Amino acid sequence: MKNLYRPIESVIEDIKQETPNINTYRFRPKEPVTFAAGQFVELTVPGVGEAPFTPSSNPNVTDTMEITIMEVGSVTEALAKMKVGDTVGIRGPYGHGYNLTDFEGKEILIIGGGVGLAPLRSLILALFDDIDRYKKISIRYGARTPEDIVYKDLLPEWEKMKNTEVQQTIDEPHPDWRGTVGVVTVLLDDLPLVTTVDVDVPFHAETAIACVCGPPIMLKFVNVGLLQKGFKPENIYHSMERNMSCGLGKCGHCMLGEYYICKDGPVLTAAQIEKFGDPF
Template identity: 55%
Template sequence: MDNNPYIPVPAKLVDVVEETHNIKTFVVEPVRPIVFEAGQFVEMTVPGYGEAPFTPSSSPAVSDRMEITVMRVGQVTERLHALGPGAELGIRGPLGAPYPLDTFCGREILIVGGGVGLAPLRALLFGLLEHVDRYHRIVLRYGARTPSDIIYRDAVSSGWGQNGKLDVRVCVDEGDADWKGNTGVVTTILEPECLSCDPANGVAVVCGPPIMMKFATLKLLDLGYAPADIYLSMEKNMSCGVGKCGHCRLGRYYACKDGPVFTYDAIESINKIWD
């Protein structure tokens, strides 16, 4: 059956990159190419254990190989973390709506990531950097708990910042003896003096744990970003991924189908969005 929306495309795990003590990037090759756009997500099956939603962290320009960065937090991810190259997986997707990159053209794009929330933003960065001339400026502000919790370490600490196309700043909640960067929660690197952004001509894209998203959003509003220009990844409990099973409802939306990225103006009136 070609039109069964519940069954994944078989995929092979070809490489595993250890990012931190509890985060790994899984490189998978689906038997058929999966074409996605930045912001869309997939459901990854670990046969016999179930599936869980993840947003790919690799370039949307590559369809025969996908990288998915996963924190070990539950049953499926626990099992996934125990797997090595050669394991059989499944990928269902792409699901959800992508970032509207057309509307970002000519604007300044501020990307704010927290912890493993940088993973989906990495796919967005790849997408943006592919056509970097289309955007006025791209700024990345990333916060992690400690220096050892930073993912994509090489790209974050040097790679992305060095090509001159990206203004990168990183902070950690708690530094260590070797840490020379900023210390504090991510909003501390959203202060106007270390941001020099133009909210009137910019959009902000945020992904991270709920508490970080909440305070980052409040900070962005404070800086003058319009609610319609703040893009938030509202990753809820997405079971079917196709707007039918009811788990991820957020007001009049389903996060899996209408999101998972929403502008703040679409969801600000919904109770308890940060829980």
């Protein structure tokens, strides 16, 4: 039988520094690892261990995979010491991706906090590949300081895409920053509180899709904000990633009630998790 636990050797082809503690790595797996936007993989640093990550590259590019990773624990710290040409392991993909056919003809609000924009990038790039199918793409991104912003060079490019807008904020005022200040929920302020079909408003909350990824506290407040604005719980997608060890719906680490986040998620709608009260 096929061994589910075997990592596929993958060579680090490129490392790009995004912030002082976040890098984007490009990997070339020896066997193709294809994924859909929203799915995740288990990345092995040989001898150190595995950790789950959602790729941040375009899912339509299948021979390589990019992942934007912050140094936060043993695996990511060991990875940060590795160099171009070194070998890691990848297995997956696991979980469900976003159901992009559901997104067609709709306005799509993408809300990221900190390194939480990284998994959303693969979604954004997948949407860009079929941009005419979607009514509008609004990317709203919050970072702690200007220095902590990931994809500094890409954000202006994204803004140039058809039917696409990008809004940014940082948590605290900073001498180098001219834009919006405040946690990412301030970027919801332009959304009207009541649902409406008026064409002038930025979003039609009744039909719009929201995809959210960031720290738990951010998910919690963005969720409340979006529901207040009239978004439907079944249209709000949260990245609920936890410390998936196996990715196979077995080890139990990511369990949320009867859900295995790794298998039933990692993206779950607000409707799926509302029974847990505050699961973030």
